[in-house]
Amino acid sequence: xxxxxxxxxxxxxxxxxxxxxxxxxxxxxxxxxxxxxxxxxxxxxxxxxxxxxxxxxxx
Numbered sequence: 001x002x003x004x005x006x007x008x009x010x011x012x013x014x015x016x017x018x019x020x021x022x023x024x025x026x027x028x029x030x031x032x033x034x035x036x037x038x039x040x041x042x043x044x045x046x047x048x049x050x051x052x053x054x055x056x057x058x059x
Contacts, residue, residue: 023049 025047032040
């Protein structure tokens with residue numbers, strides 16, 4: 001990832017390619033409330049990776 005930060009001209013496609021090759025896990029919580037009353041609570045978990053990367057990890 002240091003290469004991405006050091007290079008000023010990184011395209012979105014290059015960044016996405018690096019993320020898919022390494023894999024990234026994103027998680028978070030989302031709460032929707034009105035007048036201080038929680039109405040909806042969502043726990044979000046996303047795994048973003050190339051299929052070949054996941055196949056390599058399972059071996």
